Amino acid sequence: MGAAEILGVAASVSLLSGWRLYLCVFATGIAMHTGWIALPAHLHQLDILANPWVIGVAGVAALAEFLADKVMWIDSAWDAVHTLIRPIGGALLALAIVDPNDPAWQVIALILGGGASLLTHSAKAGTRALVNASPEPVSNVLVSTTEDVATGGLLLLALANPVIAIGVAVLLLAGAVAALLALRRLLRWATRRDRTAARRRAD
Secondary structure, three states: OOHHHHHHHHHHHHHHHHHHHHHHHHHHHHHHHOOOOOOOHHHHHHHHHHOHHHHHHHHHHHHHHHHHOOOOOHHHHHHHHOOOHHHHHHHHHHHHHOOOOOHHHHHHHHHHHHHHHHHHHHHHHHHHHHHHOOOOOHHHHHHHHHHHHHHHHHHHHHHHOHHHHHHHHHHHHHHHHHHHHHHHHHHHHHHHHHHHHHHHHHO
16 A cells, blocks of 8 residues: 555544444454455454454443443533543554554544544534434434444445545544534634623623
8 A cells, every 4th residue: 555545544544543442353354254354464453353352352342332322411511521532542543554663643543543533523522512412302313323324334435445444534634623613703702602692691
C-alpha cells in the first residue's frame, strides 16, 4: 500500500473508534480470524486482534456498549467514561497500522489517530445528548442502531479495500465536523433564546 492508502486505513479505523471502539476491535478480529478479509503483510501488527482471547474480551465489551448505548442517558454516561478511552484506543490502532520502522510515522499516527477518535467521539456524544432531550425513546434506539450498522460496514470496507478507506475517512471526517458545527449553532441559538426569555421575565 502507498502512503495515501495507509493513511486512509489508519484514519478510517481511528474515526470509527470514536463511535464504537470495541466493535472495531471485535469486527476486525472476527474478520481476520475467519478469513473474511486478508490484510496486507504490512498490517501484520493487527494479527493480535485475531487472538481468541482478544476477540472474546472485545465481544463482551462490544455487547455491553451495544446495550448501554440504547438506554437514554446511560448512553451519555457511557460516552463520558470513554472520553479518554476511545481516543487512546484509536491512537493505538492507528499506530499498529503504520510502518513500525519509521518513528516519524508512528508519532503522526498517535497524534492524528487520537485526534480523529476524539473528533468523532465528541460529535457522537454531543448528538446523543441532544437526542436524549427528545421526548420519545425511539429516536435514541434508531440513532444507536444506525451507528452500529455504519461502524461495522464502513470498517470492513476500509480494511478490505485501502482505496475505499480514503473515501470512508473523508466521509467520516466531514460528517463529524458538520455535526459539531451544527451542535455549536444549536447551542448558541438555545443560549440566545434563554437570555431573551430571562430578559422578558425581568421586564
